[in-house]
Amino acid sequence: MKIENPNPIQWQFSERAQQLQSSFIREILKITQRPEIISFAGGLPSPATFPVERMKAAYDKVLSENGKVALQYGPTDGYAPLREWIAGSLSTEGSTILPEQILMTSGSQQALDLLGKVLIDEGSRVLVETPSYLGALQAFSVYRPEFKSVETDEHGLVPASLEGIAEGARMLYALPNFQNPTGRSLSVERRQELVETCARLGVPLIEDDPYGSLSYKGAPSPKMVAMNPDGVIYMGSFSKVLTPGIRLGYVCAPLPLVRRLELAKQAADLHTAQLTQMVVHEVVKDGFLDQHIPTIRQLYGDQCQVMLDAMQEHFPAGVSWTKPEGGMFIWVTLPQQVDAMKLLEQSLAARVAFVPGAPFYANNPATNTLRLSFVTVPPERIREGIAVLGKLIAGML
Amino acid sequence: MKIENPNPIQWQFSERAQQLQSSFIREILKITQRPEIISFAGGLPSPATFPVERMKAAYDKVLSENGKVALQYGPTDGYAPLREWIAGSLSTEGSTILPEQILMTSGSQQALDLLGKVLIDEGSRVLVETPSYLGALQAFSVYRPEFKSVETDEHGLVPASLEGIAEGARMLYALPNFQNPTGRSLSVERRQELVETCARLGVPLIEDDPYGSLSYKGAPSPKMVAMNPDGVIYMGSFSKVLTPGIRLGYVCAPLPLVRRLELAKQAADLHTAQLTQMVVHEVVKDGFLDQHIPTIRQLYGDQCQVMLDAMQEHFPAGVSWTKPEGGMFIWVTLPQQVDAMKLLEQSLAARVAFVPGAPFYANNPATNTLRLSFVTVPPERIREGIAVLGKLIAGML
Numbered sequence: 182m183k184i185e186n187p188n189p190i191q192w193q194f195s196e197r198a199q200q201l202q203s204s205f206i207r208e209i210l211k212i213t214q215r216p217e218i219i220s221f222a223g224g225l226p227s228p229a230t231f232p233v234e235r236m237k238a239a240y241d242k243v244l245s246e247n248g249k250v251a252l253q254y255g256p257t258d259g260y261a262p263l264r265e266w267i268a269g270s271l272s273t274e275g276s277t278i279l280p281e282q283i284l285m286t287s288g289s290q291q292a293l294d295l296l297g298k299v300l301i302d303e304g305s306r307v308l309v310e311t312p313s314y315l316g317a318l319q320a321f322s323v324y325r326p327e328f329k330s331v332e333t334d335e336h337g338l339v340p341a342s343l344e345g346i347a348e349g350a351r352m353l354y355a356l357p358n359f360q361n362p363t364g365r366s367l368s369v370e371r372r373q374e375l376v377e378t379c380a381r382l383g384v385p386l387i388e389d390d391p392y393g394s395l396s397y398k399g400a401p402s403p404k405m406v407a408m409n410p411d412g413v414i415y416m417g418s419f420s421k422v423l424t425p426g427i428r429l430g431y432v433c434a435p436l437p438l439v440r441r442l443e444l445a446k447q448a449a450d451l452h453t454a455q456l457t458q459m460v461v462h463e464v465v466k467d468g469f470l471d472q473h474i475p476t477i478r479q480l481y482g483d484q485c486q487v488m489l490d491a492m493q494e495h496f497p498a499g500v501s502w503t504k505p506e507g508g509m510f511i512w513v514t515l516p517q518q519v520d521a522m523k524l525l526e527q528s529l530a531a532r533v534a535f536v537p538g539a540p541f542y543a544n545n546p547a548t549n550t551l552r553l554s555f556v557t558v559p560p561e562r563i564r565e566g567i568a569v570l571g572k573l574i575a576g577m578l
Numbered sequence: 579m580k581i582e583n584p585n586p587i588q589w590q591f592s593e594r595a596q597q598l599q600s601s602f603i604r605e606i607l608k609i610t611q612r613p614e615i616i617s618f619a620g621g622l623p624s625p626a627t628f629p630v631e632r633m634k635a636a637y638d639k640v641l642s643e644n645g646k647v648a649l650q651y652g653p654t655d656g657y658a659p660l661r662e663w664i665a666g667s668l669s670t671e672g673s674t675i676l677p678e679q680i681l682m683t684s685g686s687q688q689a690l691d692l693l694g695k696v697l698i699d700e701g702s703r704v705l706v707e708t709p710s711y712l713g714a715l716q717a718f719s720v721y722r723p724e725f726k727s728v729e730t731d732e733h734g735l736v737p738a739s740l741e742g743i744a745e746g747a748r749m750l751y752a753l754p755n756f757q758n759p760t761g762r763s764l765s766v767e768r769r770q771e772l773v774e775t776c777a778r779l780g781v782p783l784i785e786d787d788p789y790g791s792l793s794y795k796g797a798p799s800p801k802m803v804a805m806n807p808d809g810v811i812y813m814g815s816f817s818k819v820l821t822p823g824i825r826l827g828y829v830c831a832p833l834p835l836v837r838r839l840e841l842a843k844q845a846a847d848l849h850t851a852q853l854t855q856m857v858v859h860e861v862v863k864d865g866f867l868d869q870h871i872p873t874i875r876q877l878y879g880d881q882c883q884v885m886l887d888a889m890q891e892h893f894p895a896g897v898s899w900t901k902p903e904g905g906m907f908i909w910v911t912l913p914q915q916v917d918a919m920k921l922l923e924q925s926l927a928a929r930v931a932f933v934p935g936a937p938f939y940a941n942n943p944a945t946n947t948l949r950l951s952f953v954t955v956p957p958e959r960i961r962e963g964i965a966v967l968g969k970l971i972a973g974m975l
Contacts, residue, residue: 183672184770187777187806192834193748195721198696201841207654225651233645240637248630252821254622257604275580287684287825291847298720299595319845323695324592351590373581380584409584424649426852428684437589444598448716449846450688454854455823 197323204319205540209525213534219566221553222534224361226509228557230477231424232464239463243456255455257447259285259431263462267431271415276407282433284442287453289391289418289430292442293320295449296387296414296432299441300351301326308346308353310338312541312550314361314389317354326351328543335503337367340374347382352414355386358393358402359508362541362552366506369402376408385438391418394474396507397482411435419461421509422474427457481509481556484563488555491564495571497578509556512538515549519577522548527573533566594720601716602937606922610931616963618950619931621758623906625954627874628821629861636860640853652852654844656682656828660859664828668812673804679830681839684850686788686815686827689839690717692846693784693811693829696838697748698723705743705750707735709938709947711758711786714751723748725940732900734764737771744779749811752783755790755799756905759938759949763903766799773805782835788815788827791871793904794879808832816858818906819871824854878906878953881960885952888961892968894975906953909935912946916974919945924970930963 206224213220243251258264264283271278286292293316301307301324309318311330318328331353332342338355347353355375357367367375379386388405396402406415418430434442446452485505492502492511499516515521521537528534538550555563603621610617640648655661661680668675683689690713698704698721706715708727715725728750729739735752744750752772754764764772776783785802793799803812815827831839843849882902889899889908896913912918918934925931935947952960 182670182770182800182805184774184777184806187774187809188780190782190809190832191780192782194696194838195699195702195748197699198838198842201696201838201845203841204844207844228646228650231646231649233641233649236649237638237641237645240641241634244630244634244637248634249625249628252628252630252633252823253625254817254822273579287847287850290845294846299591299598302592302594305592316848323842323845351592373579377581377584380581383585383588385587385589403579408579409581412584412587420651425651426649428847428849428851435587441591441595441598444600445595445720447601447604448598448687448720449691450684450825451713452825453684454825454851457851457854 197325201323204315206315206536209534209536212529218532218534219558219562220534221555221558221566222536223554223557224509225557226421226425227480230480232473235464235469236424236460239460243459243463247459251456251459253455255452257452258443259283259453260455260458260462263458266462266466267417267433271404271406271433273407276410278410278433282436282439284432284434284439284446285453285458286430286432286446287450288420288428289389289416290316290320292416292430292432293317295442295445296352297321297324298445299438306350308343308350308384309543310355310360312362312538313354313543314356315541317389318543330542330544335365336371337365338371338375340371340378343378343382347384350384352385352387353379354389356389357405358390359395359505359510361392362510362538363512364503364505364508364510366402372403372405373408376405376413380409380412385414386412387414387416389416391421392508394422395478395481395509397478397485398506406433414438422470422477423461423464427461429453429457429461478507484555484558484560485511487560487563488553488567491567495568497571497575499578500574509554511553511555513551513553515551515574516578517549519574520548521551524551524573524577528570531569531573533569535570594722598720601712603712603933606931606933609926615929615931616955616959617931618952618955618963619933620951620954621906622954623818623822624877627877629870632861632866633821633857636857640856640860644856648853648856650852652849654849655840656680656850657852657855657859660855663859663863664814664830668801668803668830670804673807675807675830679833679836681829681831681836681843682850682855683827683829683843684847685817685825686786686813687713687717689813689827689829690714692839692842693749694718694721695842696835703747705740705747705781706940707752707757709759709935710751710940711753712938714786715940727939727941732762733768734762735768735772737768737775740775740779744781747781749782749784750776751786753786754802755787756792756902756907758789759907759935760909761900761902761905761907763799769800769802770805773802773810777806777809782811783809784811784813786813788818789905791819792875792878792906794875794882795903803830811835819867819874820858820861824858826850826854826858875904881952881955881957882908884957884960885950885964888964892965894968894972896975897971906951908950908952910948910950912948912971913975914946916971917945918948921948921970921974925967928966928970930966932967
């Protein structure tokens with residue numbers, strides 16, 4: 182049946198495909214999955230937090246009671262009861278979110294891709310934090326925008342720095358709670374100022390919020406979408422509060438935008454698995470997350486403190502780091518002359534991994550930065566790994 | 579907290595977003611889901627074929643034995659044992675498919691989107707059948723190609739008609755088995771000729787095959803990918819042989835292309851749900867489909883025959899239709915002067931629905947065509963609905 186000596190295809194890829202790059206993090210993760218490595222490189226939540234039994238019971242219940250519906254094609258916008266639940270959870274006293282504003286997505290990475298598809302033309306200006314979430318840079322890059330990095334300080338994004346660079350921007354992408362990669366959060370005042378500035382300048386503000394409920398102490402900060410529901414696009418995810426492997430996220434957007442996103446999703450994958458959405462609704466509808474999330478906060482908060490204490494003990498003078506109040510990451514700034522990529526080479530030889538900070542910058546990477554995650558490593562291994570890093574950094578000074 | 583009188587956003591969508599349109603079929607489906615309507619409009623498989631108990635047992639087993647892995651992030655290319663199983667199922671005596679050539683996707687609609695993303699620049703030539711699968715036209719359209727319609731006859735696509743229009747084409751998209759919308763299949767000779775022609779002209783050939791195993795009689799036809807694994811891209815799906823609601827498909831491509839598709843998928847949604855892939859592997863690994871698929875063939879084959887018999891009895895002279903040997907669809911050609919869209923208006927008033935053929939054409943729609951699906955309608959309702967259509971068509975002559 183096989184044809185004889187076919188001409189080899191001369192592949193001609195699209196211009197956007199020619200610049201596709203693998204995430205540097207995913208490449209590092211491949212190296213660091215061997216058990217002998219102490220890896221602070223991951224962005225994965227701790228599997229210790231996955232409510233496996235609860236999920237299993239929900240799959241059983243949904244398939245038993247409603248299997249034929251759960252396994253059939255479903256609507257592009259998503260499973261209505263779950264969209265209602267989400268809209269309710271985002272509504273506040275002063276601001277009502279409608280279920281029609283919610284589009285379910287295949288993880289919140291897909292929301293980034295759809296936003297890029299619908300908002301970015303080649304050369305469109307897109308504003309991002311300095312540094313920003315790598316997965317977002319990767320998703321938007323496909324549509325070839327011109328990235329402008331917005332200034333940040335120890336309190337996160339500086340709203341005043343938007344003046345002069347915001348003109349004609351298609352969006353500002355921000356991660357206000359326990360940011361990936363820095364662990365920093367925007368203060369309430371900054372949020373208000375940022376929302377006002379974006380509204381005044383006419384720039385849609387994307388509020389990406391995978392970690393918002395993982396605050397170690399105190400209540401989560403107010404959401405920016407509640408401050409201006411007509412100008413803020415909110416992205417949420419079940420990955421960090423339930424499990425990531427089911428790939429379920431959502432985007433909440435003003436109606437003119439959400440309809441476009443829905444059409445783009447229809448062309449991209451028709452809809453997100455109906456069964457997954459019904460199961461998650463079954464799990465969350467009676468308040469399970471209210472009991473479950475505090476256990477995640479406790480675990481992550483304790484391990485974060487172990488890492489911060491170990492850094493205090495082992496890192497030499499001249500190294501500084503963030504002190505996150507939630508989330509999964511600490512951001513380290515080395516003395517100017519230390520290259521985190523060179524440090525990584527040495528630390529991998531000593532069986533400790535992390536992610537250099539440079540890939541998180543859309544422009545002008547700071548090569549003396551790095552990201553550490555503490556959530557999947559047990560305390561004694563955290564102390565061991567930080568001691569190794571401290572010694573290596575000291576040796577490079 | 580809400581800010582005062584924000585400026586309304588003047589949404590500026592990307593050029594590609596401005597031309598996004600909802601699938602005409604999905605719009606019709608919204609109207610036709612009321613139970614009193616006899617709907618031949620659906621493209622949905624029959625829920626009677628969903629192996630709910632088998633799926634439930636597999637979810638239970640995977641979550642019990644391997645829950646933490648199933649619920650964690652997974653690799654972009656997919657769950658290795660399932661990719662191996664698929665590669666094995668596609669390999670033939672003369673042609674070996676490697677697991678590395680398989681990329682798991684969120685339904686085969688996502689494979690269409692990724693192929694468009696990686697292969698199509700604005701204005702790129704893309705060759706499609708006349709008529710072609712609407713979901714593919716929709717997915718590719720986002721990337722703004724120039725579609726060229728390739729001639730077809732009662733045996734499907736005519737390979738000789740590629741001469742003169744294939745130059746520089748980024749791909750030829752074909753659905754060789756029980757095509758959606760026509761129900762037609764390519765003969766073995768035509769397949770061979772098509773593969774040879776594409777190889778000679780240097781055009782990548784996409785073989786979309788969701789219905790290939792749903793042959794009512796006899797063995798499935800040979801796959802084109804086996805005839806030239808370096809020039810044919812094969813797309814498969816679990817939607818029509820297991821269940822669609824889990825959203826699981828795959829693409830098998832030559833290595834240079836599959837690596838690009840993987841990078842595009844990483845940016846689009848990181849990976850397809852690990853749990854879904856492990857469950858499907860659990861269901862299929864010991865030959866379940868060999869027992870299950872014959873029950874689908876039997877049901878669809880019987881209902882197809884009921885519809886064909888009813889058409890023979892009720893449709894007036896001058897109407898012709900395909901006689902599918904598998905799959906889910908019959909294609910009807912009305913006398914030239916009858917507009918299927920007008921027929922639909924009348925038939926909806928009489929509570930019978932179908933899909934007019936025009937949206938399935940990339941160029942020059944034939945307005946006197948329509949698609950009928952017989953898989954979700956019980957026999958007595960098929961007869962009733964076809965009688966209604968026959969009477970209405972006769973009235974329009």
